[in-house]
Amino acid sequence: MHAGTxxxxxxxxxxxxxxxxxxxxxxxxxxxxxxxxxxxxxLRAALARRPEDVAGEVKGASLLGRGGAGFPAGVxxxxxxxxxxxxxxxxxxxxxxxxxxxxxxxxxxxxxxLIEGVLIxxxxxxxxxxxxxxxxxxxxxxxxxxxxxxxxxxxxxVGRSILGTGFSVDVVLHWGAGAYIxxxxxxxxxxxxxERGMPRLKPPYFPAAIGLYQQPTIxxxxxxxxxxxxxxxxxxxxxxxxxxxxxxxxxxxxxSGHVKRPGVFEVEFGVTTFRDLIYAxxxxxxxxxxxxxxxxxxxxxSAPWFYEEHLDLPLEAGAVGQAGSMxxxxxxxxxxxxxxMVRAAHRVVRFFARESCGxxxxxxxxxxxxxxxxxxxxxxxxxxxxxxxxxDVCDNISPGIAWPPRQTTICPLGxxxxxxxxxxxxxxxxxxxRYVGAPVTTTVAVKGAAFTARxxxxxxx
Amino acid sequence: MGRLSAExxxxxxxxxxxxxxxxxxxxxxxxxxxxxxxxxTPAAMAHIAELVGVTPAExxxxxxxxxxxxxxxxxRYVINVCTSIACHLTGGDELLEHAEATLGIRAGGTTxxxxxxxxxxxxxxxxxxxxxxxxxxRYFTRLSNAGFDALIDDLRAGRxxxxxxxxxxxxxxxxxxxxxRRAGAASPKGGEAPVWIAAGRPALxxxx
Numbered sequence: 001m002h003a004g005t006x007x008x009x010x011x012x013x014x015x016x017x018x019x020x021x022x023x024x025x026x027x028x029x030x031x032x033x034x035x036x037x038x039x040x041x042x043l044r045a046a047l048a049r050r051p052e053d054v055a056g057e058v059k060g061a062s063l064l065g066r067g068g069a070g071f072p073a074g075v076x077x078x079x080x081x082x083x084x085x086x087x088x089x090x091x092x093x094x095x096x097x098x099x100x101x102x103x104x105x106x107x108x109x110x111x112x113x114l115i116e117g118v119l120i121x122x123x124x125x126x127x128x129x130x131x132x133x134x135x136x137x138x139x140x141x142x143x144x145x146x147x148x149x150x151x152x153x154x155x156x157x158v159g160r161s162i163l164g165t166g167f168s169v170d171v172v173l174h175w176g177a178g179a180y181i182x183x184x185x186x187x188x189x190x191x192x193x194x195e196r197g198m199p200r201l202k203p204p205y206f207p208a209a210i211g212l213y214q215q216p217t218i219x220x221x222x223x224x225x226x227x228x229x230x231x232x233x234x235x236x237x238x239x240x241x242x243x244x245x246x247x248x249x250x251x252x253x254x255x256s257g258h259v260k261r262p263g264v265f266e267v268e269f270g271v272t273t274f275r276d277l278i279y280a281x282x283x284x285x286x287x288x289x290x291x292x293x294x295x296x297x298x299x300x301x302s303a304p305w306f307y308e309e310h311l312d313l314p315l316e317a318g319a320v321g322q323a324g325s326m327x328x329x330x331x332x333x334x335x336x337x338x339x340x341m342v343r344a345a346h347r348v349v350r351f352f353a354r355e356s357c358g359x360x361x362x363x364x365x366x367x368x369x370x371x372x373x374x375x376x377x378x379x380x381x382x383x384x385x386x387x388x389x390x391x392d393v394c395d396n397i398s399p400g401i402a403w404p405p406r407q408t409t410i411c412p413l414g415x416x417x418x419x420x421x422x423x424x425x426x427x428x429x430x431x432x433x434r435y436v437g438a439p440v441t442t443t444v445a446v447k448g449a450a451f452t453a454r455x456x457x458x459x460x461x
Numbered sequence: 462m463g464r465l466s467a468e469x470x471x472x473x474x475x476x477x478x479x480x481x482x483x484x485x486x487x488x489x490x491x492x493x494x495x496x497x498x499x500x501x502t503p504a505a506m507a508h509i510a511e512l513v514g515v516t517p518a519e520x521x522x523x524x525x526x527x528x529x530x531x532x533x534x535x536x537r538y539v540i541n542v543c544t545s546i547a548c549h550l551t552g553g554d555e556l557l558e559h560a561e562a563t564l565g566i567r568a569g570g571t572t573x574x575x576x577x578x579x580x581x582x583x584x585x586x587x588x589x590x591x592x593x594x595x596x597x598x599r600y601f602t603r604l605s606n607a608g609f610d611a612l613i614d615d616l617r618a619g620r621x622x623x624x625x626x627x628x629x630x631x632x633x634x635x636x637x638x639x640x641x642r643r644a645g646a647a648s649p650k651g652g653e654a655p656v657w658i659a660a661g662r663p664a665l666x667x668x669x
Contacts, residue, residue: 047665051658086651098545101586126658128647129481136492136529137541137585139598142632150637159642165664167657168644172479173636177488178528180583194487194513196526213482213649254589256547262589301546331588333547347549351583357526 042229061236067221079208099331107141117225244270246318299328302416324449345424363414403448463504547588
C-alpha cells in the first residue's frame with residue numbers, strides 16, 4: 001500500500017489492510033497461500049476460548065454489519081433466544097446493490113478468509129449448520145468457494161470434529177438465481193427454503209428469533225464475517241481502536257462512475273473523507289477529463305445524493321447520517337458536470353421498479369409509476385405537473401420524504417426509490433424544466449437534510 | 462425428454478441430502494436441470510417436484526420468480542449487458558445498442574442460429590470496470606465496441622469454450638460433502654444444545 005499526505009493530513013493507505021491483505025497474491029484463494037499467510041489462526045484462537053467469550057470479543061470490537069443496514073454484528077448474535085436449538089448461520093453473499101462489488105472480490109480472491117469467519121461465527125453462536133448463499137450471477141465466486149470448502153474439509157477445518165475438537169459444522173454452498181430482493185435477510189431465508197424471495201414481516205420474523213425453518217438464525221454479510229479472523233487474532237480492542245466513534249475498523253468502498261481510476265479500496269473509517277476517496281492520487285485521482293463534480297451517491301443506489309459541499313465529510317456512519325444520507329453498502333458513484341440528472345434518477349429508479357418483489361402495494365405500484373413518469377419526461381411527453389406528481393408518489397411510498405425514510409412497506413426496497421427522485425427534483429429542478437419546457441412548481445414537502453441541501457454561493461452547480 | 466438424466470438424479474439426491482428440509486434444494490436442482498438442458502424444461506420441473514416432494518406448480522412458482530431461470534429455450538450464450546447506474550454513466554447504453562446492431566436482435570431476443578441471447582441487465586457488480594457484460598455469467602469488462610465484436614467472433618468460432626461453458630453451467634466445481642468428514646444436516650427439530658456449547662469450556666484445550 002502507499003503512504004503519503006494529501007491536503008494536509010496523512011492518508012491511511014499505509015495502514016495495514018485487514019480483509020484485503022492477501023489481494024496482492026494471485027493464489028490467495030488456495031489453502032496453501034492462506035495457511036502460509038496466517039490462515040485459520042483466528043479459528044484456532046477462537047476454539048481455545050469459550051463460545052460466549054468469542055461472542056464477547058466480537059461485541060467489544062463494535063463490528064457494524066457491512067451489508068448496508070450497519071447493525072452491530074455482536075449485538076445481533078445476542079438476539080438468539082436462550083435455550084432454543086438448533087440455530088443456523090446464513091451468509092449473505094447476494095451482493096446486488098448497484099455500484100457495489102466488494103463481497104464479490106472477497107469471495108473470489110480470499111474465500112478461505114470468509115469460511116474461517118463463518119466457522120468462528122458458528123462456534124460462537126452454537127450453529128449446527130451454516131449456509132453460504134452466493135449471488136447466482138457470480139460463477140467464479142461459486143467455483144472458488146466450492147474449491148475452498150473442499151480443501152478446508154479435507155484439511156479438517158470444516159465438517160465433523162473440526163481441528164480434532166467437539167466443534168462440528170457443515171458449511172453448505174448455495175447460490176441464488178437472480179433477484180436483488182434476496183439480499184434482504186428474510187427474503188434470503190425464504191429463498192433458501194425454496195420459495196419466491198419475498199420478505200417476511202418483522203416482527204415477528206426477526207431471523208435471530210424466528211429464521212430459517214422457524215429456528216434462530218444469524219444472517220451476516222460476507223464482509224462482516226471476513227473481519228472475524230483478524231479480530232480473533234488481534235483482539236476486539238485492537239479493532240475498535242481503528243476508525244471513528246460511530247464506525248469502528250476498516251471498510252471496503254467501491255468507487256465507480258466518472259472518476260479517473262475507479263476501484264475498490266479498504267480504508268479506515270472516520271479518517272478518510274469523500275474528497276480523499278474521489279480526488280487523492282492513491283485512490284481515484286479525481287474526476288475524468290478534469291471535469292467538475294455534479295453529485296455523488298455516497299452509499300449505494302438507496303442513498304440520498306451528496307454534492308460538492310459534502311466532500312469533506314469523513315467516511316463515518318454518524319457524520320454521513322447527520323448530513324442526511326448513509327454509507328450503506330459502501331458504493332460511491334460519482335457523476336461529473338456533464339451528467340443528465342433526470343436520466344440518472346430514471347436509471348436508479350428503474351432498478352427498484354424492476355427488482356420490487358410485488359408483495360407491498362406502495363412499492364410495487366409506486367416504483368413502476370415513478371419509472372413511467374420519468375420515462376415520459378425523458379421522452380419529451382412530460383407535463384410541468386409531472387414533477388410534483390413524482391414527489392407525491394414518493395410521499396405515498398415513504399410519508400414525509402424524510403431521512404431516515406419512513407416505511408409503508410415490509411422491507412426498505414420501496415422507500416429506497418424515493419431518494420434518487422427527491423435528490424434530483426430538489427437540486428436539479430432546472431433540468432426537469434428543460435425537459436418539460438416550462439417552469440415547475442412543487443407542493444409536496446420534502447424533509448431529508450441531503451434532499452434540501454442548498455448549493456453554496458458560487459459553487460457553479 | 463427434458464427430465465434429469467440418471468447421472469444427475471444421483472447428484473440431485475446428494476444435494477437434497479445436504480439440507481434439513483428437502484424443499485431447500487429446489488433452486489439448486491433447477492440450476493442442475495438448466496445445466497443439463499440449457500433451459501428449465503417443464504418435464505424437468507415435474508421431475509424436480511417428484512424428487513423434492515412438492516407439486517410441479519410449486520416448482521414453477523418458485524422458478525418463475527428468478528431472472529436466471531429460463532422457461533423457454535435461449536441461445537448457447539446468454540449475453541447480459543449491464544445498463545445500471547455506473548455503466549449508464551460510462552457507456553453501458555451505447556454498448557447495448559452496439560450489441561443489438563452486431564447481433565441483429567433487440568435486447569430480449571435470440572439469434573436465429575440459437576447461438577446468442579441478448580439482455581439489458583441490472584448491476585452485475587463490476588462497476589469499477591464499466592462498461593461490462595457477462596456471457597453465461599462470466600465477466601468481460603471495460604468493453605469497447607471493437608472488443609465486443611471480437612468477443613462475438615471468438616465465441617462463434619469456439620475460441621472461448623474453455624472460459625465460457627454453455628448456458629446453464631455455473632460453478633464447474635461441485636462441493637463434496639465427504640460422508641466420512643461431514644457433520645450432517647441439522648434437523649430443525651433438534652432441540653439439544655450442540656456439544657461444544659453444552660461442554661461449557663473451550664473446544665481446544667490450551668497447549669502445554
